[in-house]
Amino acid sequence: MTELNELYRCNICGNIVEVVGNSYGELVCCNEPMEKIESKVQEDGLFEKHLPVLIHDEDDKYLIRVGSSEHPMEEKHYIMFIEAISKDNKYLKRVFLNPGERPELYPDCKCNHLNARELCNIHGLFESELNK
Numbered sequence: 576m577t578e579l580n581e582l583y584r585c586n587i588c589g590n591i592v593e594v595v596g597n598s599y600g601e602l603v604c605c606n607e608p609m610e611k612i613e614s615k616v617q618e619d620g621l622f623e624k625h626l627p628v629l630i631h632d633e634d635d636k637y638l639i640r641v642g643s644s645e646h647p648m649e650e651k652h653y654i655m656f657i658e659a660i661s662k663d664n665k666y667l668k669r670v671f672l673n674p675g676e677r678p679e680l681y682p683d684c685k686c687n688h689l690n691a692r693e694l695c696n697i698h699g700l701f702e703s704e705l706n707k
């Protein structure tokens with residue numbers, strides 16, 4: 576059984592997929608069930624660099640940045656992507672990132688409440704609710 580927006584990883588080949596249509600079937604890759612990637616809820620010492628935060632930039636635009644203390648964007652340790660999803664699931668914006676880029680996303684929807692999440696290649700998935 577899958578739910579909209581869930582993320583799954585293949586622990587053999589490393590494929591990562593996101594559900595865009597939920598159903599009762601099991602996701603399989605490399606002949607093995609894929610593992611659901613759960614958002615981190617409580618991990619001392621990791622939140623500061625991983626939880627998405629909402630800030631105003633110098634042009635007074637809303638900006639989602641990963642970590643109140645900026646996360647590293649190095650070859651071996653970086654943020655793979657950031658997503659902003661509205662509460663009603665009508666809006667989704669995702670930015671894929673490479674080492675060396677800033678871990679930021681500009682949400683361009685008018686919604687006042689967003690779920691933001693990011694995937695760190697080492698520490699996993701972190702999610703936060705953001706209110707304008």
Ligand SMILES: [Fe+2]
Nearest residue numbers: 652695697698
């Ligand atoms: Fe990390």
